[in-house]
Amino acid sequence: MPESHTQPARFPVTVDVVALTVRNDALHVLLITRLIEPFRGMLALPGGFVLAGEDLATAASRELAEETGVGRVPGHLEQLASYGPKGRDPRGDVLTVAHLLLAPDFPVLSAGSDAEHVAWYPVSHVLDGELQLAFDHERIFADALERARSKLEYSPLGAAFCGEEFTIAQLRAVYEAVWGTRLDPRNFHRKATGTPGFLEETGRTTAGDAGRPAALFRLAREARMSIGQPARAVLNPPLMRPRE
């Protein structure tokens, strides 16, 4: 970090969050409707300016909490990448540090902070162009989706979409929704339960649904560290998504 010849410029820095969840077996993304210019009336990723004395992860979860009206945002938050500062905001050069949240479905209290409408939207509607995003958020969203998809292969973070306890079928539904593929239930079951350090049996089972009750699992201790925290538990060999 040596000094440059030129005066160091100072930039406004924002955090934007691509929050993903699975509801009704479909992947959804959290979007706000902008009520002010620029891009008034358009959809955008939730986010906001980093305040003085604040860290990136702090800013990201603060903004999310403010805009969704949730006390503490559940799930796994991680940094994605930074974009800019050149030419991505008509008002001037703004650097944004994008983040990725993988979360269980949680209700958003729409009139969160400053009258910006927040809601979950199906990812498919963004991908097929039916919903358009402001700024360069479409690109950030695409990068986030690719990151999420590849994370499921080699990390236990698929479970970040589930609650504390979940069945193998629920976990499989996550993989199918994120990857957009069908997976063989039997082979998935074997792979998920057979991977050391991934899942832990709770001993309890579901009841009330059709068919045989399913055993409930939770993330194993070592894997649980990586939800919300930077630790790196790894699935080895990876759970590979089918190619083309």
Place this chain on the structure above:
Amino acid sequence: MPESHTQPARFPVTVDVVALTVRNDALHVLLITRLIEPFRGMLALPGGFVLAGEDLATAASRELAEETGVGRVPGHLEQLASYGPKGRDPRGDVLTVAHLLLAPDFPVLSAGSDAEHVAWYPVSHVLDGELQLAFDHERIFADALERARSKLEYSPLGAAFCGEEFTIAQLRAVYEAVWGTRLDPRNFHRKATGTPGFLEETGRTTAGDAGRPAALFRLAREARMSIGQPARAVLNPPLMRPRE
């Protein structure tokens, strides 16, 4: 990117680069010796402030070129992650966007820009604590190393450490240096040459060394896109590093 209640703070933004290369079969990292406070006399990653109107990748390669005295920096440059802005620089809150460069061995012209000594250092000396880095650069370095190691598994970027043309043995030496493991030459050869879309035969061979001459290869067209550019060619199935 909605407005916050508070006045948006403005931050100085730097780019830091973890430049890696393989020389003498050992992984090396490019470091500068700081000649000014803070951390005067200590080693640090090359980098500097992002200028007004500049993009992150531009700033990173500009700083690298300035500090090494090289016209155009060779190899593959990609963004790693952002750190800060809180509490990482004693002079105040500075956000840094770290980058990763995988490059063939190139000479650094030491009196590059503003009298900061630049040189390649063995990665092992940083890992074992013999060399200590300023700021939070030790952590950034660790993240970069892990990124480089995993990139070799599923991307063709190992070739970014080689020149235009290279033998399979040279490529294998890269993998061994980065991963710190030995690989079976025969199996590596088969895997490297047998992976579709990875390598392309040039038809030419080496001469003058001991033993049978080796065939020279270059990256296949589709894989070459990902050197220096954001494209994502993928090795599938991955070339896995041995675990523990």
Place this chain on the structure above:
DNA sequence: CCAAAAGTGTTAATGCTACACCCATGG
């Protein structure tokens, strides 16, 4: 001819895919 490095063949172990089959529950 010998040493050295490049490159090929072969075999056993491992992991994955596909699918037959059994298990446990609700209606």
Place this chain on the structure above:
DNA sequence: CCATGGGTGTAGCATTAACACTTTTGG
């Protein structure tokens, strides 16, 4: 007792790891 989903067994295929062996050069 049947439909529904949970869960296990197993055969065939692909990939890998280990290593014997052949090829092609320089000395």
